[in-house]
Amino acid sequence: MISVAGLGKTFQSKSETVHAIRDVSFEVAAGEIVTLLGPSGCGKTTTLRCVAGLEKPTAGSIFINDRPVVDSKHDVFVPPHKRNLGMVFQSYAIWPHMNVLENVAYALEGRGMSKADMRAEAMRALDTVQMAHLSDRPAPRLSGGQQQRVAIARALVGRPQALLFDEPLSNLDAKLRMEMRKELRRLQLQIGLTSIYVTHDQSEALAISDWIILMKDGQIVERGRPVDIYCRPKKVFTAQFLGATNLFPGTLVALDGQRARVQGPHGDLIGVLSDPELRIGAPVQVSVRPEAIRMASSLGGTGQADANQIAGRLELAVFAGNAVEADVRVGEAKVLCLLDHDADLKADRDVVLTFAAEDTLVLANE
Numbered sequence: 302m303i304s305v306a307g308l309g310k311t312f313q314s315k316s317e318t319v320h321a322i323r324d325v326s327f328e329v330a331a332g333e334i335v336t337l338l339g340p341s342g343c344g345k346t347t348t349l350r351c352v353a354g355l356e357k358p359t360a361g362s363i364f365i366n367d368r369p370v371v372d373s374k375h376d377v378f379v380p381p382h383k384r385n386l387g388m389v390f391q392s393y394a395i396w397p398h399m400n401v402l403e404n405v406a407y408a409l410e411g412r413g414m415s416k417a418d419m420r421a422e423a424m425r426a427l428d429t430v431q432m433a434h435l436s437d438r439p440a441p442r443l444s445g446g447q448q449q450r451v452a453i454a455r456a457l458v459g460r461p462q463a464l465l466f467d468e469p470l471s472n473l474d475a476k477l478r479m480e481m482r483k484e485l486r487r488l489q490l491q492i493g494l495t496s497i498y499v500t501h502d503q504s505e506a507l508a509i510s511d512w513i514i515l516m517k518d519g520q521i522v523e524r525g526r527p528v529d530i531y532c533r534p535k536k537v538f539t540a541q542f543l544g545a546t547n548l549f550p551g552t553l554v555a556l557d558g559q560r561a562r563v564q565g566p567h568g569d570l571i572g573v574l575s576d577p578e579l580r581i582g583a584p585v586q587v588s589v590r591p592e593a594i595r596m597a598s599s600l601g602g603t604g605q606a607d608a609n610q611i612a613g614r615l616e617l618a619v620f621a622g623n624a625v626e627a628d629v630r631v632g633e634a635k636v637l638c639l640l641d642h643d644a645d646l647k648a649d650r651d652v653v654l655t656f657a658a659e660d661t662l663v664l665a666n667e
């Protein structure tokens with residue numbers, strides 16, 4: 302288990318002070334993979350480097366399996382090589398003059414192991430990532446995905462307490478990235494290693510993680526299971542960062558348990574209240590995912606008592622393979638809809654957008 306509490310890191314130079322992270326706290330349970338997700342510069346790498354020991358935090362503590370590796374108050378700082386963590390970075394840093402097996406075995410140098418034991422351990426790690434058959438291959442003659450596997454084998458070979466990943470797939474092309482993310486998830490489920498994974502790619506985070514921690518400006522915005530944080534975000538920032546969403550501004554005018562009624566320039570909308578703190582009169586944003594919207598040619602007849610309806614004009618519909626992407630103009634706003642792939646592509650006509658109240662979220666305005 303990894304436990305991070307009140308972590309802060311300030312970079313100080315002559316010309317400026319950068320508060321890279323502030324009061325970051327989270328836990329990674331044994332065998333789980335927790336992803337730090339967020340836009341560029343939000344402090345993901347800094348947090349990971351503090352856990353690795355490559356950066357000395359200015360505040361807070363880090364415990365790995367109940368052992369303090371950082372405790373700023375008591376001036377505890379365990380150097381990286383004594384934390385027994387495996388790391389995989391964006392640049393794989395594979396030695397070009399070595400073959401695959403040597404690259405992995407090299408990570409065990411300095412541990413006082415025999416050559417034979419080092420080779421055996423390296424073969425075991427290569428087997429885990431399904432690269433044992435390429436152990437003799439010179440490193441420069443590997444594909445991007447294969448290099449990635451060697452980098453993972455090298456991180457695994459010392460039997461680390463935990464694995465740290467920093468954007469490990471971002472050098473791969475889109476198709477390979479999709480394959481490797483499944484591969485990583487499979488590996489994670491198979492070996493059950495405690496991991497922290499850093500990415501700015503929301504779909505990668507959704508696919509790979511047990512938990513997602515969303516960061517912004519050096520702080521944690523929200524955390525949750527992938528399904529929950531995607532389907533039931535509590536913040537507008539989360540709804541926008543995790544996939545596309547449509548937002549309609551308004552005022553909260555009525556509450557019935559979890560059901561909230563919002564009045565705004567698009568008429569009354571009904572949705573699920575995301576934040577129990579919200580009170581009548583609060584300014585809110587109504588969030589609807591593009592895939593939750595249906596398109597009809599006239600009002601009424603949805604068959605659902607509390608379906609929302611908004612009239613608009615279809616400006617453009619494009620075929621996107623598995624769906625049709627439609628831009629619908631509603632007053633000042635442009636609404637994105639993902640429709641069934643056999644939807645009518647004819648543009649420049651009046652349409653009615655329908656979405657169920659249970660697919661509609663009412664979020665606090667930020």
Ligand SMILES: Nc1ncnc2c1ncn2[C@@H]1O[C@H](COP(=O)(O)OP(=O)(O)OP(=O)(O)O)[C@@H](O)[C@H]1O
Binds near residue numbers: 319345
């Ligand atoms: N050595 C440093 N000196 C000064 N500022 C730094 C240093 N390292 C990081 N920062 C700053 O700290 C903030 C957080 O950087 P960090 O690298 O953690 O972001 P990130 O979330 O990993 O972003 P990216 O997705 O672009 O990798 C940024 O504003 C960055 O400029």
Ligand SMILES: [Mg+2]
Binds near residue numbers: 345346347
């Ligand atoms: Mg980074």
